[in-house]
Amino acid sequence: MNSENLIEDVVAGKPRAIARMMSRAETGTPEDYALMAEIFRRAGRAHVVGITGVPGSGKSTLVRSLTLEIRKSGRTVGIVAVDPSSPFSGGSILGDRVRMNDLTGDDGVFIRSMATGGALGGLARPALDTVDILDVAGFDVVLIETVGVGQDEVDIVSAAHTVVVVSAPGLGDDIQAIKAGVLEIADIHAVSKCDRDDAAKTVADLQGMLSLGRGGAKGWKTPVLSTSAERGQGIEELLSAIDSHLGHLGDSGEMDMRKRRIAEMRILKSAEDVVRERLHAQRDGRFAELLDQAMSRQLDPHSAALRLLDGFGENGKKD
Amino acid sequence: MNSENLIEDVVAGKPRAIARMMSRAETGTPEDYALMAEIFRRAGRAHVVGITGVPGSGKSTLVRSLTLEIRKSGRTVGIVAVDPSSPFSGGSILGDRVRMNDLTGDDGVFIRSMATGGALGGLARPALDTVDILDVAGFDVVLIETVGVGQDEVDIVSAAHTVVVVSAPGLGDDIQAIKAGVLEIADIHAVSKCDRDDAAKTVADLQGMLSLGRGGAKGWKTPVLSTSAERGQGIEELLSAIDSHLGHLGDSGEMDMRKRRIAEMRILKSAEDVVRERLHAQRDGRFAELLDQAMSRQLDPHSAALRLLDGFGENGKKD
Numbered sequence: 001m002n003s004e005n006l007i008e009d010v011v012a013g014k015p016r017a018i019a020r021m022m023s024r025a026e027t028g029t030p031e032d033y034a035l036m037a038e039i040f041r042r043a044g045r046a047h048v049v050g051i052t053g054v055p056g057s058g059k060s061t062l063v064r065s066l067t068l069e070i071r072k073s074g075r076t077v078g079i080v081a082v083d084p085s086s087p088f089s090g091g092s093i094l095g096d097r098v099r100m101n102d103l104t105g106d107d108g109v110f111i112r113s114m115a116t117g118g119a120l121g122g123l124a125r126p127a128l129d130t131v132d133i134l135d136v137a138g139f140d141v142v143l144i145e146t147v148g149v150g151q152d153e154v155d156i157v158s159a160a161h162t163v164v165v166v167s168a169p170g171l172g173d174d175i176q177a178i179k180a181g182v183l184e185i186a187d188i189h190a191v192s193k194c195d196r197d198d199a200a201k202t203v204a205d206l207q208g209m210l211s212l213g214r215g216g217a218k219g220w221k222t223p224v225l226s227t228s229a230e231r232g233q234g235i236e237e238l239l240s241a242i243d244s245h246l247g248h249l250g251d252s253g254e255m256d257m258r259k260r261r262i263a264e265m266r267i268l269k270s271a272e273d274v275v276r277e278r279l280h281a282q283r284d285g286r287f288a289e290l291l292d293q294a295m296s297r298q299l300d301p302h303s304a305a306l307r308l309l310d311g312f313g314e315n316g317k318k319d
Numbered sequence: 320m321n322s323e324n325l326i327e328d329v330v331a332g333k334p335r336a337i338a339r340m341m342s343r344a345e346t347g348t349p350e351d352y353a354l355m356a357e358i359f360r361r362a363g364r365a366h367v368v369g370i371t372g373v374p375g376s377g378k379s380t381l382v383r384s385l386t387l388e389i390r391k392s393g394r395t396v397g398i399v400a401v402d403p404s405s406p407f408s409g410g411s412i413l414g415d416r417v418r419m420n421d422l423t424g425d426d427g428v429f430i431r432s433m434a435t436g437g438a439l440g441g442l443a444r445p446a447l448d449t450v451d452i453l454d455v456a457g458f459d460v461v462l463i464e465t466v467g468v469g470q471d472e473v474d475i476v477s478a479a480h481t482v483v484v485v486s487a488p489g490l491g492d493d494i495q496a497i498k499a500g501v502l503e504i505a506d507i508h509a510v511s512k513c514d515r516d517d518a519a520k521t522v523a524d525l526q527g528m529l530s531l532g533r534g535g536a537k538g539w540k541t542p543v544l545s546t547s548a549e550r551g552q553g554i555e556e557l558l559s560a561i562d563s564h565l566g567h568l569g570d571s572g573e574m575d576m577r578k579r580r581i582a583e584m585r586i587l588k589s590a591e592d593v594v595r596e597r598l599h600a601q602r603d604g605r606f607a608e609l610l611d612q613a614m615s616r617q618l619d620p621h622s623a624a625l626r627l628l629d630g631f632g633e634n635g636k637k638d
Contacts, residue, residue, distance in 0.1 A: 263613035264602075295575070297359060302593075
């Protein structure tokens, strides 16, 4: 299939074309980049919603319930799930995916699970290209699910228009500490497992933190919602808050600021990927000498990096 | 204090100078880079040991016990603990640090806790500069403790000569999935809480995985050790395995390969920081136009990144 037909088939929402395009987003040859550029230009219609939370927060279960709720409203849902991967199994561990199984019979839902751990390049670029593909394929809402740990994961979920951070009551100290880094990006807090006794404390803690911290979008009061995916509790309210947030972004003019921030992050991630690829390609070339000098501690990493980058202009042309 | 005196005071092991130098590693002005370059050139003597594990793995408790064990052997210990941070509290959450308290009265131990979440630049560059500072200050062993999640955290701990991955029995599925990404970098596995009934299963699982996967350093058989920091069990064996691994690296010639890999990673991380800083500095300059085009989806992120990077040569000179 040539590239033009592939794009048209993605636009037509054909699942096999969508999956094929996603694989090409992950490979990243020059031809793939050209395809993704075209996808990027055509995207921009979907409401992109990020859902993140630490391990054990009940995030995946919530994504499942939320998806069913969005479907009830008549809208279609694309899901990009960013998973840690096992180098031993050679792919992502599918625990979360199994729980999604009751969604897979529905044409109005498309789930893509992405594994981390590629030797070269980060996950942000392919993950956000995948979001664009689902957007171009006509899905009304695209959910990005990431574990709320690690800079890359936080960056990916920050590329959403609306970010939901899921917290569970009663997690251990270590887990709570990790969570802290992701709290500031929340447009909406969802406390899962609200049937538990200690859920009220988690809600109060979050509200206390919000009263201390900077807000998110101007004029938006970040809500703290109690949910229980098992009992279907609070899911309607969650979707309603997500929709309200989109409305707020449009009404307040904040959407442009957010899109600018997202564009900046995507360019930065792409630039990092390019740097990594070029360094890798020059491992035995001009990079080799700098590397030898750094190994023997004659040249520090920062100076070596500057020398490399200052050669990028000429080198780019030669490549 | 001028820069030369500061370096001499670090070499003399003066705690205040060490702390001051570490703060400068975190700021990263051009003058700080010059200082760090000098530190880098003088470093290279310490045995750098990375300790990583998922939240709840008992990693911090193990670091504490291991530190006491190294001290018993007469060696000094520097610790770089990379923590997730809270934007609300304005710093790292100190749960782990509290557990370290019984070490802080000892002159032969220096603990530096680093928070993630800086707006600009990753954590790897300052964290590894901090390792070098402890090295130059004369600490025999430098421990890097990171949470084993997120690319940055995994990269940081991979910059050690010897990597210990800590696993706990009986963690949830979500946690185990996250763990998978970090298993491949282990030179030594430590199973914590070995007094628990299910610890034997964790040991067997790890051994099973090792028999399937690629090994670490050539000729090195990655051991799986049972430990219980609370009971002081297996800590002597852990230190002995760490020492053996260092011996192996030297004997086998693998140390050079590892140093090369570490140098490569550090240059790459520095290059990424430089790219980020320059883009940030050009936000209202030549980057602004590209950003506008990306926002309106006329120009895709990859093409925008290429245009920016190809201007780096000239720009570097102007900066």
